[in-house]
Amino acid sequence: TVPIVGVVNQKGGVGKTTTAINLAAGFARRGLKVLLIDCDPQGNASTGLGVTKHNPNATLLKLLLDAADEKPLDQTLKDCMLESADGVFVIPASSDLAGLDGYLSQSVGKEFLLKEAVAAIEQEFEWIIFDSPPSLGILTINILTACEGLIVPVQSEFYAMEGLSQLLKTVQSVQKRMNPRLKIVKIVLTMHDPRSRSSQQVSKELQDYFGDSMANAFIPRNIRLSEAPSFGHSAVTLFPQSKGAEAYERLIEELLA
Amino acid sequence: TVPIVGVVNQKGGVGKTTTAINLAAGFARRGLKVLLIDCDPQGNASTGLGVTKHNPNATLLKLLLDAADEKPLDQTLKDCMLESADGVFVIPASSDLAGLDGYLSQSVGKEFLLKEAVAAIEQEFEWIIFDSPPSLGILTINILTACEGLIVPVQSEFYAMEGLSQLLKTVQSVQKRMNPRLKIVKIVLTMHDPRSRSSQQVSKELQDYFGDSMANAFIPRNIRLSEAPSFGHSAVTLFPQSKGAEAYERLIEELLA
Numbered sequence: 001t002v003p004i005v006g007v008v009n010q011k012g013g014v015g016k017t018t019t020a021i022n023l024a025a026g027f028a029r030r031g032l033k034v035l036l037i038d039c040d041p042q043g044n045a046s047t048g049l050g051v052t053k054h055n056p057n058a059t060l061l062k063l064l065l066d067a068a069d070e071k072p073l074d075q076t077l078k079d080c081m082l083e084s085a086d087g088v089f090v091i092p093a094s095s096d097l098a099g100l101d102g103y104l105s106q107s108v109g110k111e112f113l114l115k116e117a118v119a120a121i122e123q124e125f126e127w128i129i130f131d132s133p134p135s136l137g138i139l140t141i142n143i144l145t146a147c148e149g150l151i152v153p154v155q156s157e158f159y160a161m162e163g164l165s166q167l168l169k170t171v172q173s174v175q176k177r178m179n180p181r182l183k184i185v186k187i188v189l190t191m192h193d194p195r196s197r198s199s200q201q202v203s204k205e206l207q208d209y210f211g212d213s214m215a216n217a218f219i220p221r222n223i224r225l226s227e228a229p230s231f232g233h234s235a236v237t238l239f240p241q242s243k244g245a246e247a248y249e250r251l252i253e254e255l256l257a
Numbered sequence: 258t259v260p261i262v263g264v265v266n267q268k269g270g271v272g273k274t275t276t277a278i279n280l281a282a283g284f285a286r287r288g289l290k291v292l293l294i295d296c297d298p299q300g301n302a303s304t305g306l307g308v309t310k311h312n313p314n315a316t317l318l319k320l321l322l323d324a325a326d327e328k329p330l331d332q333t334l335k336d337c338m339l340e341s342a343d344g345v346f347v348i349p350a351s352s353d354l355a356g357l358d359g360y361l362s363q364s365v366g367k368e369f370l371l372k373e374a375v376a377a378i379e380q381e382f383e384w385i386i387f388d389s390p391p392s393l394g395i396l397t398i399n400i401l402t403a404c405e406g407l408i409v410p411v412q413s414e415f416y417a418m419e420g421l422s423q424l425l426k427t428v429q430s431v432q433k434r435m436n437p438r439l440k441i442v443k444i445v446l447t448m449h450d451p452r453s454r455s456s457q458q459v460s461k462e463l464q465d466y467f468g469d470s471m472a473n474a475f476i477p478r479n480i481r482l483s484e485a486p487s488f489g490h491s492a493v494t495l496f497p498q499s500k501g502a503e504a505y506e507r508l509i510e511e512l513l514a
């Protein structure tokens with residue numbers, strides 16, 4: 001089956017979008033057919049790949065609402081999928097996605113809508129990756145229900161550890177009730193400075209707790225990673241020799257192994 | 258009247274909590290009586306000030322639900338307010354706050370609950386500061402409705418600019434419908450490196466757009482700001498000579514001028 005992976009962490013600004021974009025583009029550079037679904041109403045993954053959605057009739061929100069109304073999804077899927085310059089297929093987000101919860105209050109099984117939408121197209125791809133918003137609301141729950149593996153970017157700072165226990169609790173509830181196959185594939189340290197004492201401390205605590213789920217590769221702080229999105233490209237495409245891109249390539253090798 | 262200020266930006270990880278904590282502690286060091294209300298279910302502002310809430314019967318969620326049910330608020334306010342080691346009074350957040358929306362779907366005027374809760378105690382304080390979650394949901398809308406001024410931390414990076422137009426749209430809707438006195442007090446650059454070309458570009462764009470609302474003080478990247486919360490103190494208290502603390506002191510001088 002197709003690997004379907006969500007990049008999640010409700011803590012803000014930890015590198016979810018940067019990770020989702022560079023993994024997707026890295027797989028595409030290896031000739032894999034990859035779909036990135038941007039589930040964050042901020043739409044950073046869409047913009048970062050140069051995909052700015054203009055067709056208001058075909059958005060991820062429409063796709064999820066059609067799934068809720070048991071409508072056929074094929075046409076909307078075709079309409080809202082775009083190919084980015086990096087060769088990654090993208091279903092972009094739009095800001096109206098933030099209102100999803102309001103539409104669904106009477107809907108049965110609202111956690112399963114994204115899973116249904118993806119099931120209609122998953123055979124066409126070799127990897128499917130979700131970017132998620134900084135929350136544990138209905139959009140993230142849909143991601144946890146739809147995917148089989150999670151990649152959790154973690155900044156090696158104090159607040160980062162705080163949120164992980166909340167995330168693990170939510171993952172356990174989803175495993176129990178909606179998605180028994182869900183597992184954490186990799187915890188990845190982002191913006192990590194291995195020389196700093198506090199980063200070393202966080203890294204050690206994560207290693208002790210997560211063991212093999214900790215990625216060997218860590219992502220250093222690297223200006224190219226934050227500059228690339230302003231050009232509408234991933235760093236692995238635009239700055240392949242940069243320390244940031246090389247770190248994501250190492251992570252990709254670990255994931256493909 | 259008492260200055261009531263919200264620290265808001267739906268982009269994640271831009272330094273909202275770090276700003277809220279260091280402003281509050283900076284005011285307290287000057288002998289002002291300050292209340293910090295942590296409206297983020299992650300509870301980082303509470304933890305960062307060493308306040309970890311244990312009384313499950315007195316939380317911000319209970320306070321807001323009591324306001325929705327027209328119950329008296331005085332007792333719950335007294336029960337949930339704690340004083341931190343830095344001399345800041347705190348109403349801490351708890352993770353159940355994330356479920357607020359679910360409780361309120363039938364409630365009339367759910368945007369006004371925080372304003373009502375604050376009205377019951379505002380005379381006791383000289384400054385009231387809200388920390389907000391990385392979203393524009395019901396908690397942030399309550400903050401925008403309750404306060405008169407906004408402080409918007411902005412990282413000088415590409416994605417930061419994307420989110421500002423969405424924030425401004427939301428602020429305008431709240432000004433029109435719920436809170437005509439709401440205004441942006443200061444835009445503050447955080448984790449700012451004045452030598453980097455892309456940071457200079459963002460800074461110039463913000464200056465052009467916001468003019469006088471841009472703070473003269475910017476907050477540099479400084480390890481002490483990210484280490485202080487692990488001790489349960491603000492950086493202005495624990496590392497007053499650090500570049501990060503000094504930058505927040507300059508921002509405080511601007512706000513008090």
Ligand SMILES: Nc1ncnc2c1ncn2[C@@H]1O[C@H](COP(=O)(O)OP(=O)(O)OP(=O)(O)O)[C@@H](O)[C@H]1O
Binds near residue numbers: 013412415
């Ligand atoms: N390794 C890195 N080195 C330098 N900058 C980085 C790195 N990773 C991410 N960034 C930058 O840090 C900021 C936060 O990263 P990003 O937006 O990817 O995080 P996020 O978790 O998706 O945020 P949100 O919670 O808002 O969705 C961005 O400006 C990004 O460009």
Ligand SMILES: Nc1ncnc2c1ncn2[C@@H]1O[C@H](COP(=O)(O)OP(=O)(O)OP(=O)(O)O)[C@@H](O)[C@H]1O
Binds near residue numbers: 010389480484
């Ligand atoms: N000027 C700074 N220099 C260095 N580190 C900083 C600075 N400001 C914030 N940090 C660190 O960056 C991370 C993000 O900051 P913070 O948690 O305050 O942002 P936030 O906007 O409140 O995030 P969220 O969106 O999750 O609520 C934290 O680990 C914090 O310690």
Ligand SMILES: [Mg+2]
Binds near residue numbers: 016017018040044132
């Ligand atoms: Mg993101």
Ligand SMILES: [Mg+2]
Binds near residue numbers: 274275297301389
């Ligand atoms: Mg915060």
